[in-house]
Every structure is written in structure tokens, then in C-alpha cells.
Amino acid sequence: MQQAQQHRRRLERIRRDLAAPAPTVPAAPAAAAAAAAAGPLDGIVVIDAGQAITGPLACSMLGDMGASVIKVENPHGIGDLNRPVGPSRNGEGIYFHNFNRGKQGIVLDTKLPSAQAALKRMAATADVFIQNARPGAFERMGLSYEDLKVRKHGHALSS
Numbered sequence: 001m002q003q004a005q006q007h008r009r010r011l012e013r014i015r016r017d018l019a020a021p022a023p024t025v026p027a028a029p030a031a032a033a034a035a036a037a038a039g040p041l042d043g044i045v046v047i048d049a050g051q052a053i054t055g056p057l058a059c060s061m062l063g064d065m066g067a068s069v070i071k072v073e074n075p076h077g078i079g080d081l082n083r084p085v086g087p088s089r090n091g092e093g094i095y096f097h098n099f100n101r102g103k104q105g106i107v108l109d110t111k112l113p114s115a116q117a118a119l120k121r122m123a124a125t126a127d128v129f130i131q132n133a134r135p136g137a138f139e140r141m142g143l144s145y146e147d148l149k150v151r152k153h154g155h156a157l158s159s
Contacts, residue, residue: 006043039066047072047122048103049131049138052081056099059130067128069103072119074110116141123148 044067048059056071063069073079080100086093108115123129123143131138138144 039064042066044068044128045126046070046128046130047119047126049119049129049133051132053095053099055130055132056080056082059103060099060101062128063102070122070126071100071103071105072122073105073107075107076109079107110141119143 041062044062046059046062046067046069048056048069049072050056050059059069059071071080078084080096082093082096082099084091084093084096086095088094108119110116110119120142129143129148131143139147
């Protein structure tokens with residue numbers, strides 16, 4: 001019970017910190033997120049800054065095991081590269097929905113210093129940070145493994 005309360009407080013802190021003017025985009029139906037069953041990773045917070053298949057798929061598996069996953073997308077272009085792929089409804093393909101099921105979503109323009117700061121705050125409070133951008137992209141934003149491990153002991157980073 002105490003872990004659940006701590007987990008709720010951490011999610012509320014993240015939501016409060018991210019109450020910036022950036023619009024949020026639901027990455028999957030809200031009912032899917034609400035219906036996520038508790039599993040072995042219940043209480044773990046994952047930041048999904050991945051694109052295409054590998055990052056989002058890994059994060060969806062963590063979410064399937066009970067982790068709270070927050071999908072970060074760029075406002076430029078189409079967001080996640082999988083959004084238009086495959087048979088679609090309303091411009092969102094089945095691959096996007098499959099790889100992002102049960103996730104919460106936020107849009108951050110990581111070219112802006114304020115969005116980089118918000119992403120750093122999110123990463124500092126999360127347990128897992130997954131990204132699969134071009135080599136050096138997240139390092140230039142101060143989100144390298146060395147930068148993140150100083151902020152939180154036991155932090156997992158996948159790149």
C-alpha cells in the first residue's frame with residue numbers, strides 16, 4: 001500500500017512539473033491505461049523517448065508488466081515514425097497503437113531549452129529512460145548515461 005502511494009505521488013510530481021503550455025497527446029486510449037493490471041513492474045516509471053519499433057516495443061513490454069510508461073513525442077512532423085504505418089483509422093496506424101498501448105503521452109519540442117529541462121526533470125524522477133535517437137542526440141541535451149546516473153542511483157538507461 002505504501003509503495004502504491006509513493007508511486008502515485010511520483011506520478012503527480014511528474015504531471016505537476018510538466019504542467020507547461022506544451023499540449024499533451026494521448027498515445028493510446030485512456031481506457032487502456034486505466035485497465036493496465038498490476039504486475040511485477042508496478043511502481044516503476046519509464047520514460048519512452050524511442051521512435052519506430054525498438055524503443056516503443058521495449059517500453060510497451062515494460063508497460064505490459066505493470067510499469068507506468070510516459071511516451072515523449074516531438075511536435076515536428078508526425079511525432080512517432082510509426083504513427084502513419086499500416087492500416088489506419090484517423091491517421092494512426094495499427095503499429096503505432098500496438099507499440100504504444102497503455103502509455104501516457106506528452107509532446108515536447110526538445111530543440112527548446114525549456115522542453116529539454118522538462119525532459120531532464122522527467123528523467124531524473126523516472127526509473128528507466130529509453131531512447132533510440134541518432135548517436136549523440138541525447139548527449140547534446142545533457143541526457144547521456146553519465147549525466148543521468150548522477151541524478152538517480154539505480155537508474156536504467158537504454159539507447
